[in-house]
Amino acid sequence: MNLSVVILAAGSGTRMKSSTPKVLHKICGEELLFYSIECALLLSDDVHIILYHQASRIKESCQARFGDRISFSIQDYDRFPGTGGALLQDGKLLPTKYSKLLILNGDMPLITPSSLQKLILISSPIVLGVITTQSPFGYGRVILESGKVKQIIEEKDANKEEKKVCTINSGVYCFERNLLESYLPKLNNHNTQNEYYLTDVIKLAAQDSICIQSIDVAEEEFCGINDKSQLAQAEEVMLARLRKQAMKEGVIMHLPHTIYLEKSVRFEGECEIEQGVQLFGQTLIKDSHIKAHSTIRDSQIISSDVGPMAHIRPNSHIRQSHIGNFVEVKNSTLRGVKSGHLSYLGDSTIDEGSNIGAGVITCNYDGKAKHQTHIGKNVFVGSDCQLIAPITIADQTLIGAGSTVRKDSQKGDLIISRSEQKNIPQGYFAFFKDKK
Numbered sequence: 456m457n458l459s460v461v462i463l464a465a466g467s468g469t470r471m472k473s474s475t476p477k478v479l480h481k482i483c484g485e486e487l488l489f490y491s492i493e494c495a496l497l498l499s500d501d502v503h504i505i506l507y508h509q510a511s512r513i514k515e516s517c518q519a520r521f522g523d524r525i526s527f528s529i530q531d532y533d534r535f536p537g538t539g540g541a542l543l544q545d546g547k548l549l550p551t552k553y554s555k556l557l558i559l560n561g562d563m564p565l566i567t568p569s570s571l572q573k574l575i576l577i578s579s580p581i582v583l584g585v586i587t588t589q590s591p592f593g594y595g596r597v598i599l600e601s602g603k604v605k606q607i608i609e610e611k612d613a614n615k616e617e618k619k620v621c622t623i624n625s626g627v628y629c630f631e632r633n634l635l636e637s638y639l640p641k642l643n644n645h646n647t648q649n650e651y652y653l654t655d656v657i658k659l660a661a662q663d664s665i666c667i668q669s670i671d672v673a674e675e676e677f678c679g680i681n682d683k684s685q686l687a688q689a690e691e692v693m694l695a696r697l698r699k700q701a702m703k704e705g706v707i708m709h710l711p712h713t714i715y716l717e718k719s720v721r722f723e724g725e726c727e728i729e730q731g732v733q734l735f736g737q738t739l740i741k742d743s744h745i746k747a748h749s750t751i752r753d754s755q756i757i758s759s760d761v762g763p764m765a766h767i768r769p770n771s772h773i774r775q776s777h778i779g780n781f782v783e784v785k786n787s788t789l790r791g792v793k794s795g796h797l798s799y800l801g802d803s804t805i806d807e808g809s810n811i812g813a814g815v816i817t818c819n820y821d822g823k824a825k826h827q828t829h830i831g832k833n834v835f836v837g838s839d840c841q842l843i844a845p846i847t848i849a850d851q852t853l854i855g856a857g858s859t860v861r862k863d864s865q866k867g868d869l870i871i872s873r874s875e876q877k878n879i880p881q882g883y884f885a886f887f888k889d890k891k
């Protein structure tokens with residue numbers, strides 16, 4: 456495709472009311488800007504990101520994710536603020552590789568390559584994506600005259616009549632490079648925000664009777680995110696897409712609208728996910744059943760069942776295991792393990808055939824450092840035991856309920872560490888004298 460893409464991401468994003476740059480806010484675990492970059496890279500090998508506010512922070516995040524597949528320009532914001540100013544470098548259109556230019560805003564994570572493809576295939580010197588909406592507030596209104604685009608008026612510059620217009624500018628345009636190059640230096644900042652508006656290029660071109668093709672695009676995909684409420688709405692849309700995709704791949708989801716999952720989560724084989732489950736980060740679920748209201752982050756669950764209400768924290772590898780309710784696992788590798796109830800298993804390895812009784816705790820932290828617990832094969836840990844790390848429990852060890860274990864075991868050991876029980880006859884009545 457003979458196309459360069461420029462993504463505008465230099466704005467301050469004041470409406471987000473946050474010290475984090477707007478385009479680094481996330482939906483479904485992924486930065487807003489990354490969605491548009493991914494889309495752009497599918498369409499072009501010449502992708503430019505325009506930065507200014509918190510430029511180095513944004514650039515670093517982008518490079519960590521996309522390497523050198525994208526290039527960056529810093530907007531001359533002091534001289535040329537605004538979306539038009541963003542495209543200027545030394546007062547001229549920034550250099551790009553191809554003669555066609557797709558402009559995207561960095562705050563539109565919901566755009567899809569297929570919608571953009573439709574827009575760029577139209578052969579017209581200027582293609583403008585427009586949205587017909589019931590809630591035009593905050594967006595640039597597209598003013599038509601006998602069906603032709605005449606100009607775009609920003610919310611802050613619009614009069615009462617113009618504000619009623621329900622056709623809005625999506626902020627996505629496709630320009631012939633030469634054309635943009637000739638109009639950009641003609642922009643001025645005579646508006647409420649004293650900015651150089653890219654939208655004014657449309658007005659200048661219309662005055663010269665240049666054909667401006669407007670194309671209807673879906674509000675759901677193209678609406679920009681300006682505040683936290685729009686951020687939440689966009690996340691809902693993205694979640695619905697991710698769930699739909701997972702179900703298409705064969706995942707069973709119960710009450711799917713209650714399930715949260717991030718973009719990076721992967722499913723393989725046959726999986727069943729119950730209501731209220733939350734799946735974060737680099738998580739893989741393979742041939743497993745995740746029961747209601749469990750939370751899993753950056754972990755692998757293979758041929759296992761987990762939950763309800765289990766908490767699987769980063770770097771856990773659980774295979775052929777049964778993890779029951781109120782069990783927390785962190786940074787641990789479990790293979791062929793049963794841990795049915797109320798346990799904390801952290802910084803541990805537990806091998807095949809081992810059973811972890813209710814209420815078992817790996818005491819991994821001594822107040823200064825974290826330590827490892829290793830449990831071998833076919834170990835039986837009775838209920839309510841504390842295993843004080845660092846510790847190694849050999850294969851086929853039996854640990855009596857209620858034990859506090861601080862010494863390693865040898866294969867075949869029975870460990871009991873609890874104080875002798877005393878039964879005092881009539882002690883109840885000695886204490887509750889009135890209940891005789």
Ligand code: UD1
Nearest residue numbers: 463464465466536537538541561594595624625626652679
């Ligand atoms: C812009 C459009 C508006 C459109 C809306 C769609 C203009 C003047 N207005 O308004 O017509 O309806 O998008 O979402 O273009 N940016 C820069 N440099 C700047 C200013 C902004 O790179 O100096 C970037 C921002 O980071 C952002 C994008 O441009 O990614 C849009 O800026 P924003 O302030 O959100 O523009 P809107 O007011 O939403």
Ligand code: CA
Nearest residue numbers: 562679680681
């Ligand atoms: Ca915007």
